[in-house]
Amino acid sequence: MSRVPNPYRPGFNVPPPAFVGRDGVLASVREALDVAALDGRTPRPLILTGTRGVSKTVALGEASALAAERLGWPAVHVEVRPRRPFTPLLLERLEAVRLDLEHTTQPSRRGTRVTGGKVSASALGVGAELTIERGGEARGPADPIGQALDATMRVAMREGAGLVLTLDEAQLATRDELAAFTAVLQEHMGADWPLVVIVAGLPSLRDPNRSVTYLERGEWQELGLLDPADARRALIDPAAEAGRPLDDAAADLLVEASGGYPYAVQLYGHHAWRASASSSRITVTHARKALDAARRELEEGLYVARWNDASAREQEYLVAVAALIVRTGEATGPQVAAELGKAQTQVSYLRDRLLKKGTLYTEGPRLLFLTPGMAEWVSGR
Numbered sequence: 001m002s003r004v005p006n007p008y009r010p011g012f013n014v015p016p017p018a019f020v021g022r023d024g025v026l027a028s029v030r031e032a033l034d035v036a037a038l039d040g041r042t043p044r045p046l047i048l049t050g051t052r053g054v055s056k057t058v059a060l061g062e063a064s065a066l067a068a069e070r071l072g073w074p075a076v077h078v079e080v081r082p083r084r085p086f087t088p089l090l091l092e093r094l095e096a097v098r099l100d101l102e103h104t105t106q107p108s109r110r111g112t113r114v115t116g117g118k119v120s121a122s123a124l125g126v127g128a129e130l131t132i133e134r135g136g137e138a139r140g141p142a143d144p145i146g147q148a149l150d151a152t153m154r155v156a157m158r159e160g161a162g163l164v165l166t167l168d169e170a171q172l173a174t175r176d177e178l179a180a181f182t183a184v185l186q187e188h189m190g191a192d193w194p195l196v197v198i199v200a201g202l203p204s205l206r207d208p209n210r211s212v213t214y215l216e217r218g219e220w221q222e223l224g225l226l227d228p229a230d231a232r233r234a235l236i237d238p239a240a241e242a243g244r245p246l247d248d249a250a251a252d253l254l255v256e257a258s259g260g261y262p263y264a265v266q267l268y269g270h271h272a273w274r275a276s277a278s279s280s281r282i283t284v285t286h287a288r289k290a291l292d293a294a295r296r297e298l299e300e301g302l303y304v305a306r307w308n309d310a311s312a313r314e315q316e317y318l319v320a321v322a323a324l325i326v327r328t329g330e331a332t333g334p335q336v337a338a339e340l341g342k343a344q345t346q347v348s349y350l351r352d353r354l355l356k357k358g359t360l361y362t363e364g365p366r367l368l369f370l371t372p373g374m375a376e377w378v379s380g381r
């Protein structure tokens with residue numbers, strides 16, 4: 001039998017073979033593209049939040065791909081790095097796109113080329129026409145991001161295109177830098193740039209102390225676990241397409257084991273595929289065989305490093321949080337202190353450290369693990 005490559009994609013920043021269960025995000029992206037391309041306005045930004053490994057980065061990539069396919073628009077993607085400003089990278093990427101637009105004429109963009117101050121958006125399949133002639137007389141803004149964006153947008157519009165700008169790991173950006181970036185966007189709302197901005201980050205991006213007004217006014221979408229039907233599709237479709245279908249019972253087992261966690265879905269699928277190498281189907285026996293290997297990889301890859309990064313005291317705190325979550329469905333600071341038999345003031349520094357390390361996050365008064373499945377893992381240790 002010829003070897004068929006494993007279709008599953010466990011990892012981070014790796015597009016899955018089937019991007020399922022994110023119709024809401026895709027609908028918002030389509031709508032934002034329509035507003036930008038058809039109405040010639042800058043739509044409000046889309047902000048995607050969620051815990052680790054739930055599809056944020058992949059969703060940004062899908063959005064850019066959608067803009068490229070439907071409109072032939074380029075995209076600028078910037079991932080914020082810890083303790084580093086993102087502005088230099090943003091400027092560099094904007095400049096690269098500008099040069100690229102100046103020097104190449106993409107055939108795929110022909111559908112939206114400017115004709116006498118108008119662009120016919122036939123690429124959208126609606127035959128709409130809109131005026132996208134914009135004031136060429138305005139002086140460029142003084143700040144570097146404003147200047148770079150202005151320069152790139154001008155060239156893009158001249159070419160009958162718009163731009164998708166994605167900012168990933170935005171929770172790592174300082175409030176000041178994020179505010180400077182969004183101030184430029186705010187300032188140019190009236191300029192009617194066909195610019196679609198999508199920001200992604202961990203739930204801490206919502207932290208009111210760090211909030212940036214422009215983003216607050218955006219459309220927020222929280223990405224969570226996949227529901228069982230979507231997780232099932234994410235497992236079944238790639239196997240069927242690769243020619244080694246999953247039996248129902250095998251799918252049941254893998255859906256259940258993955259808990260709908262997108263990263264785990266890929267990991268369980270990957271190991272089930274491996275376990276069935278010499279077979280023409282993936283049976284429940286293969287799936288069962290895959291469970292241990294997948295679970296071990298999930299634990300070693302995600303949970304063990306977080307656990308080892310915690311001091312003995314912090315680990316005690318995590319155990320209490322996990323026990324409460326598994327037992328009662330939630331854990332708050334006071335409940336954790338009570339569970340540990342301590343006054344809240346005695347243990348609040350542990351809570352703060354674990355929040356800072358990104359092992360836990362808060363949602364109102366509740367404490368949660370940033371990696372799906374970690375509460376169960378910690379409590380089962």
Ligand SMILES: Nc1ncnc2c1ncn2[C@@H]1O[C@H](COP(=O)(O)OP(=O)(O)OP(=O)(O)O)[C@@H](O)[C@H]1O
Binds near residue numbers: 017018051052057059
């Ligand atoms: N909708 C989906 N269906 C199936 N698998 C998915 C889906 N979205 C993402 N995945 C898979 O989940 C894994 C993690 O995706 P991604 O890197 O986008 O997560 P993330 O939310 O950006 O995580 P992090 O916060 O750590 O950056 C990848 O293996 C990807 O292929």
Ligand SMILES: [Mg+2]
Binds near residue numbers: 012013056057058168
């Ligand atoms: Mg990511």
